[in-house]
Amino acid sequence: MSTLNGVSYGLLLFMLSAGLTLIFSMMGVLNFAHASFYMLGAYFAYQVSSWTNFWVAFVVAPLLVAVLGGLFERAVLRKTHRFGHVAELLVTFGLSFVILELVQLVWGRTAVDYRVPAALDGALFQLYNANFPTYRAFMMVVAIAMLLALFLVLRKTRIGLVIQAALTHPETTEALGHNVPRVFALVFAGGCALAALAGVIGGNAFITEPGMAQAVGAIIFVVVVVGGMGSLAGALIASLLIGLMQTFAIGLDWSFIGALKSVGVEVTPESFGYPLWKLKLSQVAPILPYLLLVVMLIVRPKGILGTRDD
Amino acid sequence: MKFNVKPAALAVAAVAAVVALSGAAHAQNVKVAFIEGLSGPFGGVGQNQLKHFQYAAERFSGKQANSGVTVEIVPMDSKGSPQEALALLKKASDEGIHFVAQGNGSNVAGVLIDAINKFNERNPGKEVVFLNYAAIDPDFTNSKCSPWHFRFDGGVDMKLEALTNYMKDEKGIKNVYILGQNYSFGQQVSKYTKEMLAKKRPDVKIVGDELHPMGQVKDFSPYIAKMQAANADTVVTGNWGADLALLIRAANAAGFKGKFYTFYAGVIGTPTAIGAAGADRVYMVSYWHPNSAQSQIESLYTGFKQRFNEEFYTVAAVNAVRYLVAGVEKAKSTNAAAVAKAMAGMKMKGASGEDIEMRASDGALQQGMYVAEWTKAGGPAVKFDQENTGFGFKTVRYLMPEQAAMPTTCKMPKRP
Numbered sequence: 001m002s003t004l005n006g007v008s009y010g011l012l013l014f015m016l017s018a019g020l021t022l023i024f025s026m027m028g029v030l031n032f033a034h035a036s037f038y039m040l041g042a043y044f045a046y047q048v049s050s051w052t053n054f055w056v057a058f059v060v061a062p063l064l065v066a067v068l069g070g071l072f073e074r075a076v077l078r079k080t081h082r083f084g085h086v087a088e089l090l091v092t093f094g095l096s097f098v099i100l101e102l103v104q105l106v107w108g109r110t111a112v113d114y115r116v117p118a119a120l121d122g123a124l125f126q127l128y129n130a131n132f133p134t135y136r137a138f139m140m141v142v143a144i145a146m147l148l149a150l151f152l153v154l155r156k157t158r159i160g161l162v163i164q165a166a167l168t169h170p171e172t173t174e175a176l177g178h179n180v181p182r183v184f185a186l187v188f189a190g191g192c193a194l195a196a197l198a199g200v201i202g203g204n205a206f207i208t209e210p211g212m213a214q215a216v217g218a219i220i221f222v223v224v225v226v227g228g229m230g231s232l233a234g235a236l237i238a239s240l241l242i243g244l245m246q247t248f249a250i251g252l253d254w255s256f257i258g259a260l261k262s263v264g265v266e267v268t269p270e271s272f273g274y275p276l277w278k279l280k281l282s283q284v285a286p287i288l289p290y291l292l293l294v295v296m297l298i299v300r301p302k303g304i305l306g307t308r309d310d
Numbered sequence: 311m312k313f314n315v316k317p318a319a320l321a322v323a324a325v326a327a328v329v330a331l332s333g334a335a336h337a338q339n340v341k342v343a344f345i346e347g348l349s350g351p352f353g354g355v356g357q358n359q360l361k362h363f364q365y366a367a368e369r370f371s372g373k374q375a376n377s378g379v380t381v382e383i384v385p386m387d388s389k390g391s392p393q394e395a396l397a398l399l400k401k402a403s404d405e406g407i408h409f410v411a412q413g414n415g416s417n418v419a420g421v422l423i424d425a426i427n428k429f430n431e432r433n434p435g436k437e438v439v440f441l442n443y444a445a446i447d448p449d450f451t452n453s454k455c456s457p458w459h460f461r462f463d464g465g466v467d468m469k470l471e472a473l474t475n476y477m478k479d480e481k482g483i484k485n486v487y488i489l490g491q492n493y494s495f496g497q498q499v500s501k502y503t504k505e506m507l508a509k510k511r512p513d514v515k516i517v518g519d520e521l522h523p524m525g526q527v528k529d530f531s532p533y534i535a536k537m538q539a540a541n542a543d544t545v546v547t548g549n550w551g552a553d554l555a556l557l558i559r560a561a562n563a564a565g566f567k568g569k570f571y572t573f574y575a576g577v578i579g580t581p582t583a584i585g586a587a588g589a590d591r592v593y594m595v596s597y598w599h600p601n602s603a604q605s606q607i608e609s610l611y612t613g614f615k616q617r618f619n620e621e622f623y624t625v626a627a628v629n630a631v632r633y634l635v636a637g638v639e640k641a642k643s644t645n646a647a648a649v650a651k652a653m654a655g656m657k658m659k660g661a662s663g664e665d666i667e668m669r670a671s672d673g674a675l676q677q678g679m680y681v682a683e684w685t686k687a688g689g690p691a692v693k694f695d696q697e698n699t700g701f702g703f704k705t706v707r708y709l710m711p712e713q714a715a716m717p718t719t720c721k722m723p724k725r726p
Binding site: 116135205247 | 349529532539
């Protein structure tokens with residue numbers, strides 16, 4: 001059960017970070033507004049599904065966000081590009097605040113009632129008298145389908161070839177008659193759409209509120225750094241690792257007290273540093289990814305599958 | 311002191327106008343700094359509470375209340391952080407604001423109490439009074455009690471007294487799981503639940519006692535899986551805001567059939583998450599709920615909903631404003647020390663017509679406590695549903711103020 005929970009949470013993290021790592025590897029832009037596009041995806045899906053139904057929203061919301069992302073790249077990012085990466089970073093940072101305020105203006109500061117569609121509500125199967133929700137299975141299927149599609153597009157199609165060429169040799173690709181700026185806009189829009197797709201299926205599984213971008217913002221950077229900057233496969237491994245780590249840690253009541261007891265040392269509330277010793281692994285579980293980030297940066301700064309050394 | 315209901319008859323209105331005019335002759339303005347997280351993970355709750363205070367100030371001070379005392383609420387965004395709250399407290403006192411309201415987070419309330427104690431000691435004549443409307447760590451009215459702190463919510467001890475009073479008669483309860491946010495409040499809930507259940511239901515087993523970081527967890531399904539593995543049939547949780555909404559949503563999704571005993575199931579956003587799946591198995595303890603036996607406060611509930619399209623919930627905000635106005639009237643001064651002295655020991659009629667008292671010995675408002683069940687709306691017992699879900703709260707137990715009263719170990723310093 002914990003494995004399934006962990007894998008499904010990990011796959012959602014992957015959907016989120018895939019777009020970020022894609023944009024970073026193609027354009028060298030660390031998009032601080034990425035989690036905001038995730039939020040936009042959820043809110044658009046809520047709005048569209050309240051007018052029509054979930055399945056329309058499932059298709060329309062990522063497309064809408066992709067258009068917005070493409071426009072932003074074209075109108076703002078391309079202009080700031082020549083001022084260097086710091087300017088790009090700052091402009092996406094600013095964008096995240098703009099999106100947050102806009103969302104609060106339009107939909108208010110509290111959570112909206114974005115629900116799982118009735119067809120996917122309920123249990124798929126039972127395991128040790130716990131239900132596995134159908135919607136979790138749906139999330140996993142979507143994430144895996146996205147992974148496959150991404151792989152096929154990048155490796156097997158002409159567009160994928162052009163994108164890869166534009167990444168390493170932009171001048172040559174341009175000389176061959178390809179519109180490299182348009183390729184970049186396409187990649188940026190695609191990355192945003194992936195984040196939005198994660199928002200569409202994550203928003204109703206968890207909660208759709210203005211704080212949701214901030215809540216995942218930190219964790220997806222952990223995924224990208226741990227996995228290796230710009231490595232899709234690395235992001236996948238890191239997402240699953242973090243998902244599983246968090247879920248399993250919650251299930252474990254290990255603490256220093258138990259460990260010390262097994263080597264014959266008794267710890268009582270009077271012992272020095274008791275509040276630290278009594279901390280259970282389950283209690284610190286949500287902080288573990290950040291610990292992993294720090295350890296990773298010390299031991300292997302380029303990440304699991306990272307290639308960049310700078 | 312009674313609730314002042316909008317007078318319907320013209321004659322009454324005329325009399326009221328005269329009274330208001332005479333009051334205006336020595337009108338007094340009182341500013342209250344509302345220091346709360348108005349953005350961030352719990353921003354939604356803070357914004358909603360702010361509206362409660364603004365609405366209470368409109369209805370229970372100034373012209374509408376025929377009072378010469380007008381309360382003005384000054385919102386200040388602490389982002390839920392104790393450090394920011396301290397800076398804002400300084401800002402408020404610099405601006406000459408001597409009344410502070412806060413409630414979301416006992417961690418923030420704790421540092422405010424300490425800071426106010428120190429500040430008042432060093433600045434006689436410029437004292438600051440703390441109107442605490444929701445931070446319910448019992449230490450604030452016991453070991454850390456202060457003559458400057460007034461709590462209008464029920465303490466964790468009072469609330470768990472009511473909750474365990476109901477739980478002791480529920481024979482289905484066998485395995486209890488305690489889950490809370492990892493800060494003073496969550497720790498107190500765990501401590502008192504274990505103590506009181508051991509006394510009232512020694513046969514009940516505590517199968518889990520878990521704390522998680524506040525506002526950090528997005529996916530509660532691993533916690534639910536742990537509860538299921540532990541065979542829990544009952545969960546006691548102090549979680550509030552998104553932490554409670556997500557918890558119950560995960561429980562519904564995983565088909566967890568146990569019952570939830572909560573403190574804050576009625577707070578904005580949570581009823582939506584509970585929905586139909588939580589019917590007849592989510593409970594809440596509070597000093598009021600929309601379907602409780604109420605006197606004139608129903609017009610407040612409907613008026614608030616009409617005005618903001620949000621649920622009215624925080625009667626403590628109303629009581630804080632009423633006590634403040636009555637305190638200023640009694641002291642005939644807006645000097646915070648004089649008002650604090652006037653409020654201590656003051657008696658009023660509460661939301662359900664019960665006799666409430668701001669106990670002078672510890673600064674805890676003595677009031678009735680309800681245990682309510684989440685159930686299908688309609689019928690006389692559940693007149694109002696919550697957040698248009700079609701479900702609402704039904705009273706299953708009511709404790710009179712003297713039944714909910716808890717002893718205090720407070721050695722109150724002499725009030726100046």
